[in-house]
Amino acid sequence: MPTTPATKPRVIIVGSGFGGLFAAQALDGTDVDITLIGRTTHHLFQPLLYQVATGILSPGEIAPSTREVLARQHNVEVILGDVTHIDVEHRTVLANTLEVEHRYAYDYLIVAAGAGQSYFGHDEFAQHAPGMKSIDDALELRGRIYGAFELAEVAGAQGDQEDLERLTTFVVVGAGPTGVEMAGQLVDLSARTLKGDFRHIDPTAARVILLDAGDAVLTSFDPHLQRKTKEQLEELGVDVRLGAMVVDVNAQGLEYLDGDKQRHRIEAVTKVWAAGVSASPLGADLAEQVGLEVDRTGRVPVQADLTLPGHPEIFVVGDMIALDDLPGVAQVAIQTSRFAAEQIEREIEGKTREPAFDYFDKGNMATISRFRGIAEIGPVKVTGFPAWFMWLVVHLFYLVGFKSRVSTLLHWTITFLGRDRAERVITEQQVFARLAMQESGEQILDRAAGEVAPRSGASPEQTQG
């Protein structure tokens, strides 16, 4: 008879994204004690974040409570905490919960802390051009986007064409999947959802500009699909500008250098930053302790089995690793975390570990707008409606696992068939009014100030102050 060990092996998982959640689930039934430490209380289904930012879905529909998802898995506990340091030598993790640091000891560690937005050394751009990485980002952008149209209505009532244009010009920086989806959604929002909602402006005349420093959109896809996507975006009315390197962003607009190093300025109150990611700083923290160097985007050059040299107990997965040119996509996070979990399970069961992670490329897809998408599965390339439909099925299928499926499906159906969006709330917490507008807003509206003419020409009186 085997003897029961005094304590079970302790597995700590850092992060509640795809990597963290799938690692925990892969260890269901394994004789370990798992502590999943997450910085948020929810698991974020990031591929649909742009739908929250544009008012289609509510946060709850794409961000189920991590605790709830794992409630029935009895070998895991979920702790709210921001992991600030991993002590490789002492095998402990330091996590911050409400400014108080706690230390957690592990026997095995799976680091799945993901990646954040990168402004390439220009973090000051962030306040003017929010990223697209968290629910907070998405709600902030939602407030700014719908808020810009509200202010445009005021500018429109003044007949101030310059302000109106600045308020109804939307710039998306970065033409990866998120940037492409945002650009497509912004066109759909202005051309379809808001049509008829305003009296002084024509939302269908809003401009959407998509900038990328590279020479193609969706560079991770096949060149044929890249061209198709660019064509489809331009058909929709998106102004796609490639070879455009953003060099300055402020409240009223941004500036970029084109391929010939010519400087251009775009006047636009609402900017979205979807360019560049940078791996969690925990990557550098780990690398330093084991004598490695992270790459330009902070990723750790893990060994073929996803561990660190000399530390078979530490696995790094997902967006945090630099291995075989693996892309920063959900599938990589899922497969690497499952691989890590399997090795832990094998070792506990006395089996030999597998020497190397092997990525199975299930294909790649992106959606451009309602009914338009692209997909590549091995040699097969799909575009247009079939690709969009595949995208829908795959994403719905995923969400099914998290119980939000019925109402989410309904929101989608309503949105795709009708013109309405269910989630248009701007909260006062969202600082669109204060932050995005602070500089530009006062200048814009100072000039415009004073009078908002009722439509039928009745003349308003002078403003105070």
Added chain:
Amino acid sequence: MPTTPATKPRVIIVGSGFGGLFAAQALDGTDVDITLIGRTTHHLFQPLLYQVATGILSPGEIAPSTREVLARQHNVEVILGDVTHIDVEHRTVLANTLEVEHRYAYDYLIVAAGAGQSYFGHDEFAQHAPGMKSIDDALELRGRIYGAFELAEVAGAQGDQEDLERLTTFVVVGAGPTGVEMAGQLVDLSARTLKGDFRHIDPTAARVILLDAGDAVLTSFDPHLQRKTKEQLEELGVDVRLGAMVVDVNAQGLEYLDGDKQRHRIEAVTKVWAAGVSASPLGADLAEQVGLEVDRTGRVPVQADLTLPGHPEIFVVGDMIALDDLPGVAQVAIQTSRFAAEQIEREIEGKTREPAFDYFDKGNMATISRFRGIAEIGPVKVTGFPAWFMWLVVHLFYLVGFKSRVSTLLHWTITFLGRDRAERVITEQQVFARLAMQESGEQILDRAAGEVAPRSGASPEQTQG
């Protein structure tokens, strides 16, 4: 042939709540130019706000865009602005949009600016005990409620019973309909939704305390229903304390005087303020200009036809008026605003105005928890499931007007039949972590700090700092 006037009469409506929205809709088809000025971009269906605060519904489901609701009514424009002053003599309204003031001229004015939370001169309570008046309030409370359980899990892991109790004690101040609903929902949340989600605490052991300075709950209802409600709340496990006057609120708890002026302290991190309202300060602004005085809660003693003396062009409606003991409920706002709109229409059509507003009491209802409610329609009193079902039908019927019905119905069905809640997201913008906890949190967690023991007894190492 009648001659067309050069400009149409200009009607300004202040507020996008029940009063403002129904006034605008009642003027559909009337030959006027309406400007609805709202401080938010949404119409808030306030009776369901507590469902957002407790994670059942998303903001979009109870707060449709005002602009979208009125999109097809061509004689109305919607302007985002906070009305700060009404100039009765010059017939203009001053509204603030992003720190810039604009003046709008009117021929008729309907003031439907509603009421805010009142802390009875203790505004410093607000940061520790948010009110229940806006979407922001509800999201803030949602973050604090779910956040308290997250922190309790950390305290539970420490075995710190005192902190755990403080974090799982919820106090609702004010036993009107909102307070009763919140208390019922908090019990349901802890006893049903969160059951099984935690490892170190038992959420079903959470305490919910309902305080009111009066000697009954739901004082606007029949005494029999008051007693029934109190009984049902106590059956659910709510600790109802009447004659309890709150005298101090801080981050860690609150203090109250009982009927015998004895001071009591409750240790509770999460407090909800549902006691007392105070009418919009625009009421006092108006009253002063026409030689009236507002009452204790800031309400304007309007004339029988809802106008101000000497100013037949100014109507004040809804929660802002002191007339015939009318309660501050949606039906009063709806009926008074419709009456005001009708009088404007009659005058424009050359008919005589009606001399006095007459309230038609359709009855009163409240919900206590899932499947329990109370209702009174004239002499008929209903309790329990039938009352709850009536409440559900009435509220659904109302929401039908705003297109959120299908997904809302689904969320409700899922929530009432199952144990899950779809909207549990805590955003970083929500300051539960910083504000509610700032003082108490550090103290609580400082003591608790250091170690969070993995469940199976493996001992963690000492904390840094």
